[in-house]
Amino acid sequence: MREIRTLIVDDSSVMRKIVERALRQAGLDQLVVHEAGSGAEGLDVLKAKPVDLILTDINMPVMDGLEFLRQVRAQSLAPGVPVVMITTESSEDHVKQAIQAGAQGYIRKPFTADQVKERIVPLVRAA
Amino acid sequence: MAVSLRESVEWVSNPKNLDETVDEVFRLMLGITCRHSNVVRAHADQESVTAVVGFGGPLSGACVFRAGAAAAMKMAGRMTNANHKTLDHTVKDAAGEICNMLAGVWKGKVPELAANCRLSIPAVITGRDYNLHVLAPEFEVRRHYSFDDGSFEVTIICDGLD
Numbered sequence: 001m002r003e004i005r006t007l008i009v010d011d012s013s014v015m016r017k018i019v020e021r022a023l024r025q026a027g028l029d030q031l032v033v034h035e036a037g038s039g040a041e042g043l044d045v046l047k048a049k050p051v052d053l054i055l056t057d058i059n060m061p062v063m064d065g066l067e068f069l070r071q072v073r074a075q076s077l078a079p080g081v082p083v084v085m086i087t088t089e090s091s092e093d094h095v096k097q098a099i100q101a102g103a104q105g106y107i108r109k110p111f112t113a114d115q116v117k118e119r120i121v122p123l124v125r126a127a
Numbered sequence: 128m129a130v131s132l133r134e135s136v137e138w139v140s141n142p143k144n145l146d147e148t149v150d151e152v153f154r155l156m157l158g159i160t161c162r163h164s165n166v167v168r169a170h171a172d173q174e175s176v177t178a179v180v181g182f183g184g185p186l187s188g189a190c191v192f193r194a195g196a197a198a199a200m201k202m203a204g205r206m207t208n209a210n211h212k213t214l215d216h217t218v219k220d221a222a223g224e225i226c227n228m229l230a231g232v233w234k235g236k237v238p239e240l241a242a243n244c245r246l247s248i249p250a251v252i253t254g255r256d257y258n259l260h261v262l263a264p265e266f267e268v269r270r271h272y273s274f275d276d277g278s279f280e281v282t283i284i285c286d287g288l289d
Contacts, residue, residue, distance in 0.1 A: 011248065012220050012223065012224045012227075013216075013217065013220055014203070014206050014207060014217060014220045014221045014224050015224050017206075017207055018156070018206060018207075021208070059227075059246055059248065060248075061248055087231075088227055088228055088230065088231025088232070088246065089231065089246075090231065090232075090235040090241055091235075091241040091242040091243075092242070093242050108231075108235075109156070109227075109228050109231065110151060110152050110155035110156040110228050110232070111155065111156075112155055
């Protein structure tokens with residue numbers, strides 16, 4: 001089974017661990033996880049390491065998740081890699097902004113492992 | 128005729144919105160069933176953790192989450208699958224994230240707020256014997272909840288409404 005190199009971007013280290021646990025509970029147990037506490041740190045990780053999946057919060061200091069995603073696409077740092085926003089922001093407008101910025105999926109916090117399984121696992125399998 | 132947020136303040140400030148919010152966050156992310164409590168349980172620990180997330184936009188104010196040290200450590204333990212014995216960085220992070228989710232879910236229950244109200248990054252305060260005061264709030268919804276043998280308090284404060 002191939003490794004799934006995953007970047008989790010969230011200013012909360014607790015939330016990064018929760019997301020990792022949810023991914024493993026959803027069946028992605030071949031994960032290699034890289035973490036970043038802001039969009040800026042996330043860009044640094046992507047410049048150094050290839051990934052297969054990116055999960056990012058929106059509200060973060062230094063650089064928010066939408067700007068991070070725009071920079072990822074503008075700098076071609078992870079071409080073809082699926083990006084899923086995991087965030088407390090739930091309005092249609094936020095979802096639209098995320099899709100326009102290049103996200104393939106959107107999960108609202110709080111979330112269940114089943115939601116992770118339904119929305120993220122298919123993206124990883126298809127990539 | 129469109130109703131402004133100010134005109135629907137009674138609906139916005141309905142405590143039921145906050146009760147549903149707390150239930151959703153705690154059930155889904157911590158696996159805890161909370162009960163609204165009319166009794167304010169005195170914290171056996173004197174130290175407490177308070178997390179604050181600000182609202183900006185059509186509603187300005189804050190969501191404030193407060194718990195005694197023991198309850199905060201238990202909640203963090205639920206989120207991290209670890210046993211926390213002090214109010215370390217992880218416990219404070221967990222409190223901030225709980226407050227973040229409470230604020231996000233609560234504002235999501237009101238369509239105008241879901242679309243236009245922004246959230247701040249959480250701020251977390253620890254200490255003993257302190258209280259937050261807001262001068263002349265538009266409204267304040269303060270509720271106490273209990274779970275197992277822990278308790279906490281959530282307050283939605285509005286100091287401005289368009």
